[in-house]
Amino acid sequence: MPLNLIVCLKQIPNPDLQFAIAPTGKDIKRETLNYKTNGSDEYALEEAVRIKEKHGGRVVALTMGPKRADSMLREALAKGADEAVRVSYEDVGGYDAGKTGRILAAAIKTLPHDLVLTGVQSDDLVNSATGALVAGLLGLAHVSVVTKVEVQGSGLEVWSELEGGLSRRYSVPLPALVSIQFGANVPRYAPLPAIMKATRQPIKEIAPAALGVPGWDAIATPYAFAIRKLSPPEAKGHATMISGSPEEQAKKLAQMLREKGFVRR
Amino acid sequence: MGKDILLLAEHFEGQLAPSTLEIVAKGRELAAQSGGVAKAALFGHDAGGLAQALAGYGLPVLLVDDASLSEYTGGGYGQAARALVESLAPRVVLAAHTSQGYDLAPGLAGAMDLPLASNCLDIRLEGDKLVATRRLLNEKVQGEFEISSEKPYIVTLRPGSTKRAEPAPGGQVTPMAVAIDPSQVREKFLGIERPQVSDIDIAAADVIVSAGRGIQKKENLAIIEEFAKILGGVVGASRPLTDMEWLPKTRQVGQSGKTVRPKLYIACGISGAMQHVAGMKDAGLIVAINMDPSAPIFEIAHVGIVGNLLQIVPLAVKELKG
Numbered sequence: 001m002p003l004n005l006i007v008c009l010k011q012i013p014n015p016d017l018q019f020a021i022a023p024t025g026k027d028i029k030r031e032t033l034n035y036k037t038n039g040s041d042e043y044a045l046e047e048a049v050r051i052k053e054k055h056g057g058r059v060v061a062l063t064m065g066p067k068r069a070d071s072m073l074r075e076a077l078a079k080g081a082d083e084a085v086r087v088s089y090e091d092v093g094g095y096d097a098g099k100t101g102r103i104l105a106a107a108i109k110t111l112p113h114d115l116v117l118t119g120v121q122s123d124d125l126v127n128s129a130t131g132a133l134v135a136g137l138l139g140l141a142h143v144s145v146v147t148k149v150e151v152q153g154s155g156l157e158v159w160s161e162l163e164g165g166l167s168r169r170y171s172v173p174l175p176a177l178v179s180i181q182f183g184a185n186v187p188r189y190a191p192l193p194a195i196m197k198a199t200r201q202p203i204k205e206i207a208p209a210a211l212g213v214p215g216w217d218a219i220a221t222p223y224a225f226a227i228r229k230l231s232p233p234e235a236k237g238h239a240t241m242i243s244g245s246p247e248e249q250a251k252k253l254a255q256m257l258r259e260k261g262f263v264r265r
Numbered sequence: 266m267g268k269d270i271l272l273l274a275e276h277f278e279g280q281l282a283p284s285t286l287e288i289v290a291k292g293r294e295l296a297a298q299s300g301g302v303a304k305a306a307l308f309g310h311d312a313g314g315l316a317q318a319l320a321g322y323g324l325p326v327l328l329v330d331d332a333s334l335s336e337y338t339g340g341g342y343g344q345a346a347r348a349l350v351e352s353l354a355p356r357v358v359l360a361a362h363t364s365q366g367y368d369l370a371p372g373l374a375g376a377m378d379l380p381l382a383s384n385c386l387d388i389r390l391e392g393d394k395l396v397a398t399r400r401l402l403n404e405k406v407q408g409e410f411e412i413s414s415e416k417p418y419i420v421t422l423r424p425g426s427t428k429r430a431e432p433a434p435g436g437q438v439t440p441m442a443v444a445i446d447p448s449q450v451r452e453k454f455l456g457i458e459r460p461q462v463s464d465i466d467i468a469a470a471d472v473i474v475s476a477g478r479g480i481q482k483k484e485n486l487a488i489i490e491e492f493a494k495i496l497g498g499v500v501g502a503s504r505p506l507t508d509m510e511w512l513p514k515t516r517q518v519g520q521s522g523k524t525v526r527p528k529l530y531i532a533c534g535i536s537g538a539m540q541h542v543a544g545m546k547d548a549g550l551i552v553a554i555n556m557d558p559s560a561p562i563f564e565i566a567h568v569g570i571v572g573n574l575l576q577i578v579p580l581a582v583k584e585l586k587g
Contacts, residue, residue, distance in 0.1 A: 013402065015402050015403040015405075016403070016536070016557070018405065018557065018559045019402055019405050019406050019559075021406070028402070028406060095408070095410065097381065097383070098374070098380060098381050101371075101375065105375075120367070121367075123402075123403065124401060124402050125401055126384050126399075126400070126401065126539075127383045127384055128362065128367040128371075128383060128384060129367070129370075129371040129374075129381060129383045129384075130371070131367075131371070132339070132367065132368050132369075132370075132371035132372040132375065133371035133372070133374055133375040133381065134375065135339070135372055135375060136343075136371060136372040136373065136374060136375020136376040136377075137375040137376075137378075138375075139376070141339070141340065141451035141452055142339045142368065142372055142452070143339065143368065143452055144339075144364065144367045144368035145364045145367060145368070157455070159458060160364065160368075161364060161521055162277070162364050162365075162521075163363060163364060163520055163521060164521070164522075164523070164524070165459075165460045165514060165517070165521060165522055165523075166457060166458065166459055166460070167457070167458040168336065168337065168454060168456075168457060168458075169454075169455040169456050169457070169458055170338070170452045170453060170454055170455060171452075171453045171455055172451060172452050172453070173451055176451075179367070179368075181521075182504060182505075182508050183504070183507070183508030221380070222378050222379060222380055222414055222416050223380035223412045223413060223414035223416070224412070224413045224414070225410070225411070225412055226410070226411040226412075227408065227409075227410055227411075228396070228408075228409040228410065228411050229408070229409050230401075230406055230407065230408045230409075231406070231407050231408075231409075232405070232406065232407070233400065233404065233405070233406070233407040233561075233564070234407070238567075239553070239563050239564075239566040239567060239568060239569035240567065240568050240569070241563075241568075241569045241570070241571065242568065242569070242570045243571075246572055246573065246576040246577050246580060247580055249570050249572055249577050249580075250576075250577050250578075250580030250581040250583075250584055251580075251581075251584055253552070253568075253570060253577070253581045253584075254581045254584035254585045255584075256568065257496065257529075257581075257585065258585070260529075260550065262472060262496050262497075262528075262529050263495065263496065263585055
């Protein structure tokens, strides 16, 4: 049974970097950041492409963000997505997850979808909300934190990870939305010819007018949202830091472990 | 608009989730701010005993008992939560930010078109406004966000961010007549899957030396193994390593892996994401070695070393052998 698959991707600042707060206090400094595809979204994309390869269908890679996110979409095309769609949204921080969810849901409504896949969380905002929020808005059946998806007849069988390594197994009819957990599969690397080809593939842009609204503000939220301030976390740490050259650090560490009785000789 | 705080309790295999006692404590704080009452909602089947256990923490418990609620499903729990939110019109609906909370809370916010704040470290009401404190970007940035709405706020609280409620008198259970339409429970529960266990139990070890992405290559695990051996300990890992299958899933420390409380925990090249820290923060002595001085692991470590573990660990092993 060929499926219309939509995978929601987000381009995020590499979370391994160090961050400084912008003078406004309402965003991080962005001048020197580099961006990457959100971690769990890579697994969601791979899962979508594998389902397509096994059962047929089409994978649409969907994102919401500024022009720079096109590089991520081209990567997705090179890894097996058939079409790339960017909802052109210029709010670089995108801190209002409810707004994001509502715009994404409006965009998904205009695309054929049997199964929508998202990553379990974005590593920049860590809301773990977009998947189930979109499902709720669209009235789709939904399962979150999914580590395994099998197409069974006209539906799915999915494994949803719980705390402590246990899982709940569900069967779900289509259309549905699943949020994919880290480690669900092993994402592929894009082969070079596919990367070359993807540079020439079109990216469809969805502007507000395409969804029948004059601007994104016209997509109503049932609340007003404001960023009060961003700050470095309060240093509640009380770690005793061992400084010096690597040799000195190693020596002091060994000495401390001995003194505390952790060395058995 | 009501003033009450509705807490969505969580339970698994006949036990209340520890995070439920945390939202009870936080719910009471919020109720004091809103001038209402914190009430818990418990969904399940033959769950009277669980509801009584929860009432033992001194709060009203609204029990929705139905055959289609015996296990969590987005559709079943979603319907029950929706019915209570519609009839009680609470100021805040609070759930824990757990696997179940990820699914239930945003699903409810979407289905009912309600405001949502998730994975909050802290939450408070200022008049009609909800102020959420959250951590972003691998714990390196803290944000305060303000949401104002006439509608009930749906909130999830990060586990471990507040103390658990203590048992108290005065609670009682009220069964609620809520009709769950089984045809609208589209997700059908099939069963619980448990990991195959054929490995050591790291939770039983006194000393754990854990490796994270900072070890760079699978071959470098040998360095960690040698370090663990000389300390009479075992090797643990953060999630990325078990996802890449460098170590079996049984070695994973964290929310989705094992919770451990060894006497000594050495985190090598582990940044300290919430997911990992939740599983090891109660270790007796925590030593962290990481290149990034802003890594959140240093917030909970007792002893910290900023440096390259691939250099420092072999040197330390040499010292200990010498």
